[in-house]
Amino acid sequence: MDMNVGQDAGAAVRVEQLTRTYGTGPQAVTALAGVDVRFDRGTFTAVMGPSGSGKSTLLQTAAGLDRATSGRVWIGGTELSGLSETRLTKLRRDRIGFVFQAFNLVNALTVQENIVLPLRLSGGRPDQPWLHHVVDRVGLRERLHHRPSALSGGQQQRVAIARALATRPEVIFCDEPTGALDTETAADVLSLLRAVVDEHRQTVVMVTHDPVAASYADRVLVLADGRIVRDLPQPGVERIAEQLASLGRRRAVAA
Numbered sequence: 308m309d310m311n312v313g314q315d316a317g318a319a320v321r322v323e324q325l326t327r328t329y330g331t332g333p334q335a336v337t338a339l340a341g342v343d344v345r346f347d348r349g350t351f352t353a354v355m356g357p358s359g360s361g362k363s364t365l366l367q368t369a370a371g372l373d374r375a376t377s378g379r380v381w382i383g384g385t386e387l388s389g390l391s392e393t394r395l396t397k398l399r400r401d402r403i404g405f406v407f408q409a410f411n412l413v414n415a416l417t418v419q420e421n422i423v424l425p426l427r428l429s430g431g432r433p434d435q436p437w438l439h440h441v442v443d444r445v446g447l448r449e450r451l452h453h454r455p456s457a458l459s460g461g462q463q464q465r466v467a468i469a470r471a472l473a474t475r476p477e478v479i480f481c482d483e484p485t486g487a488l489d490t491e492t493a494a495d496v497l498s499l500l501r502a503v504v505d506e507h508r509q510t511v512v513m514v515t516h517d518p519v520a521a522s523y524a525d526r527v528l529v530l531a532d533g534r535i536v537r538d539l540p541q542p543g544v545e546r547i548a549e550q551l552a553s554l555g556r557r558r559a560v561a562a
Contacts, residue, residue, distance in 0.1 A: 318346065318381065320381065320382055321344075322343065322344055322345075322380050322381075325365070325377075326339050340534050343535075346512055347510070348477075349509070351510075351523065352524055355518075356554075361534075362514045366480050382398060397429070400425055400428060402477045404474065404479035406484045437473075444503075445465040445469045460489075461496060464488065482514045486515075504525075525541055526539065529551065
């Protein structure tokens with residue numbers, strides 16, 4: 308169902324009182340505890356926090372990969388809780404891009420085939436001028452007929468970014484996209500994500516543990532114990548590191 312489109316047209320993603328609990332009874336674990344946040348169109352947000360803080364769960368529930376226990380999630384004007392699995396799958400395929408640490412490419416397909424795979428699965432026809440632009444922007448023109456095994460890790464992640472862009476999604480969710488890359492290659496990939504936001508007004512939400520990676524974002528959210536404890540606009544590497552260290556010290560004292 309589509310709700311509140313006119314009231315919140317600037318939000319690419321919005322979550323309201325989002326909770327996610329795994330298990331039941333005394334063994335239940337609360338990964339998210341009533342999170343409220345919006346991600347505006349044309350912005351780059353990094354989501355950080357210690358292990359078990361809920362950052363990956365926030366990404367997965369906001370992206371419709373996992374169902375919330377309670378609360379609501381909107382992609383644009385579409386609220387996810389009312390969607391059937393079939394409609395949710397279609398929404399993810401048509402309106403959301405994904406970039407993961409493990410690349411998730413299909414080794415039997417060429418670079419070109421991997422990039423257009425979401426379009427093929429949805430039965431859509433590729434927008435050729437847009438695809439040409441995406442391929443050139445990620446620097447893969449000379450690699451289109453190679454298979455992933457013939458590419459470096461950085462090149463494979465560029466394929467994954469191109470695949471995420473192919474459908475012109477409303478938002479791209481990235482889960483540790485530079486976690487498997489060396490420092491130089493990671494900087495190259497992060498610069499590309501930054502350019503996607505600046506040049507095409509894409510919306511990027513990226514989970515990362517790395518303050519340097521987070522410094523490429525417009526905004527850094529820090530989670531702890533399933534709640535947002537910091538919301539930092541363009542904080543820079545040093546302030547990000549300081550905030551994470553401060554949070555770590557408080558958790559150690561509390562323990």
